[in-house]
Amino acid sequence: MAEKPVCIATQVPEDEDTHKEENIRCLTMLDHFGFECLPLQLVNKSIQQGFSFNILCVGETGIGKTTLIDTLFNINFKEHKSSHFHPNVGLKIQTYELQETNIQLKLTVVKTVGYGDQINKEASYQPIVDYLDAQFEAYLQEELKIKRSYVKYHDTRIHVCLYFIAPTGHSLKSLDLLTMKKIDSKVNIVPLIAKADTISKNDLQMFKSKIMSELADNGIQIYQIPEDDEASALVSVSGHLPFAVVGSMEEVKVGKRMVRGRQYPWGVLQVENESHCDFVKLRDLLLCTNMEDLKEQTHTRHYESYRSYRLKKMGFTDVGPDNQPISFQEIYEAKRKEFSEQCQREEEQLKQRFMQRVKEKEAAFKEAEKELQEKFEHLKRIQEEETVKLEEERRQLEEEIIDFYKTKAASESLQAQSGTNIKKDKERKK
Numbered sequence: 001m002a003e004k005p006v007c008i009a010t011q012v013p014e015d016e017d018t019h020k021e022e023n024i025r026c027l028t029m030l031d032h033f034g035f036e037c038l039p040l041q042l043v044n045k046s047i048q049q050g051f052s053f054n055i056l057c058v059g060e061t062g063i064g065k066t067t068l069i070d071t072l073f074n075i076n077f078k079e080h081k082s083s084h085f086h087p088n089v090g091l092k093i094q095t096y097e098l099q100e101t102n103i104q105l106k107l108t109v110v111k112t113v114g115y116g117d118q119i120n121k122e123a124s125y126q127p128i129v130d131y132l133d134a135q136f137e138a139y140l141q142e143e144l145k146i147k148r149s150y151v152k153y154h155d156t157r158i159h160v161c162l163y164f165i166a167p168t169g170h171s172l173k174s175l176d177l178l179t180m181k182k183i184d185s186k187v188n189i190v191p192l193i194a195k196a197d198t199i200s201k202n203d204l205q206m207f208k209s210k211i212m213s214e215l216a217d218n219g220i221q222i223y224q225i226p227e228d229d230e231a232s233a234l235v236s237v238s239g240h241l242p243f244a245v246v247g248s249m250e251e252v253k254v255g256k257r258m259v260r261g262r263q264y265p266w267g268v269l270q271v272e273n274e275s276h277c278d279f280v281k282l283r284d285l286l287l288c289t290n291m292e293d294l295k296e297q298t299h300t301r302h303y304e305s306y307r308s309y310r311l312k313k314m315g316f317t318d319v320g321p322d323n324q325p326i327s328f329q330e331i332y333e334a335k336r337k338e339f340s341e342q343c344q345r346e347e348e349q350l351k352q353r354f355m356q357r358v359k360e361k362e363a364a365f366k367e368a369e370k371e372l373q374e375k376f377e378h379l380k381r382i383q384e385e386e387t388v389k390l391e392e393e394r395r396q397l398e399e400e401i402i403d404f405y406k407t408k409a410a411s412e413s414l415q416a417q418s419g420t421n422i423k424k425d426k427e428r429k430k
C-alpha cells in the first residue's frame with residue numbers, strides 16, 4: 001500500500017483565533033495503523049494460502065487451446081497433440097503449481113479431447129456437463145460433512161470456460177450453440193475467436209457482431225464483465241467480446257525488440273499488441289482484474305443454483321406448505337417420519353407379497369401332489385392289472401408244464417412198453 005501524507009486534525013478550543021488552524025501540521029505517516037490495515041490482513045492471508053484457478057477449455061481438436069494456455073501463463077506445458085479419431089468426447093485434466101515472485105497459483109486446466117470430431121455430435125456436450133456437475137457435487141459433499149476441511153480441500157469447481165470458436169468468419173456452429181446453452185447456467189463462459197490471425201480485420205468485426213447477436217438470439221448467457229469495476233472499465237472489455245485471440249510461444253524480432261508473435265511472409269502478428277488481437281484483454285481479465293469475480297460468480301451464482309437444486313431434490317425447503325419458514329430440524333423430523341412410514345408401508349407390502357406367494361406356492365404344491373397321487377393310483381392300477389395278467393399267464397404255463405410232463409411220462413411208458421414187447425418177440429423167435 002502506498003504511503004501518503006495525512007493531515008492529523010488537532011482539536012482547537014472554540015474561542016481561539018481561526019488563524020491558528022492554518023498552523024495545523026501535516027505529518028507523513030511512516031507506517032499504517034488503525035483499521036486502515038484491514039486489507040493488509042487479507043493480502044497476507046491470501047499470499048500465505050496461495051491462489052487457485054480452474055479453467056475449462058472447450059474447442060475442436062487443434063483449434064489452439066494448448067497454445068493459448070501456454071501463452072497466457074508463459075509456460076510451455078508440453079502437451080501432446082490429440083488425435084481426431086476419438087469415438088467420444090473426453091476431458092484432459094491437469095493441475096500445475098505455479099509461482100510468480102512470492103505468489104503461488106494452483107492452476108487446473110481441463111481441456112476437451114475429440115470435441116467436434118464425431119459424426120454424431122449430439123452428445124458432445126454431455127461429458128462437459130457431467131464434469132461441471134461432478135465438481136459441484138464434490139464441493140457439496142464436502143460442505144455437508146460434519147468435519148469439513150476447506151483449507152486442505154482442492155476446490156475443482158470450474159471458474160471460467162474459454163469457449164474456442166472456429167475462425168470461419170461466418171457464424172456459430174450448431175454444436176457451439178448447443179454446448180454453450182447446456183453449460184451457461186453452470187460456468188462463466190468467455191467466448192473466444194481462436195486463431196484470429198487467420199481472419200481479416202473487417203471480417204473479424206462482422207464475425208464478432210454476428211456471434212454476439214446469435215448468442216443473444218439463442219438466450220445464451222456468457223460471463224457478464226462488471227462494468228462498474230474501475231479496472232474493467234479502464235479496458236472496456238465487454239465491447240470486445242468475443243475476444244479474438246492468437247497464441248504463440250515463439251519469440252519474433254520486431255525492430256530491436258523480441259516479442260511473442262507469429263511470423264508470416266507479410267509481417268509479424270504480435271500476440272501482446274492490442275491492435276493486433278485481444279490476447280492482452282483476455283489475460284488481464286483472467287489474471288489481473290476479474291479472477292476473483294469469476295470465482296465469486298462461480299460460487300454465488302452457478303454453485304448456488306446447483307446446491308439449491310440438489311437440496312430441493314433431497315427434500316429440503318426454506319418454507320413449508322403454508323409458506324411459513326421451516327427449520328432444518330422440522331424438515332429432518334418430517335423426513336424421518338416420512339421415511340419410517342414409507343419403510344413400514346414397504347415392509348407391510350413385502351409381508352403381504354410374501355404371504356401371497358406362500359399361498360400360491362402351497363396351492364401349486366397341493367395341485368402337484370394331487371396330480372402325483374392320481375398318477376400313482378393310475379400306475380398302481382396298471383401294475384395290479386399287469387400282475388393279475390402275469391399270474392394268469394403263469395398259471396396257464398404251469399398247467400402247460402404239468403400237461404407236458406404228463407404227456408412225456410405217458411410217451412415214456414409207451415416207449416418202455418413197446419421195448420418190452422419187441423424184446424419178447426425176439427426171444428420168441430429164438
Ligand SMILES: Nc1nc2c(ncn2[C@@H]2O[C@H](COP(=O)(O)OP(=O)(O)OP(=O)(O)O)[C@@H](O)[C@H]2O)c(=O)[nH]1
Binds near residue numbers: 065
Ligand atoms: N495461425 C494460428 N495457429 C495457431 C494458433 N494457436 C495455435 N496454433 C497452431 O495450431 C496448431 C494446434 O494448436 P494446439 O494449441 O496444439 O491446439 P489444441 O486445441 O490444444 O489441440 P489438441 O489439444 O490436440 O486438441 C499448432 O500447430 C499451433 O501452432 C493461432 O492463434 N493462430
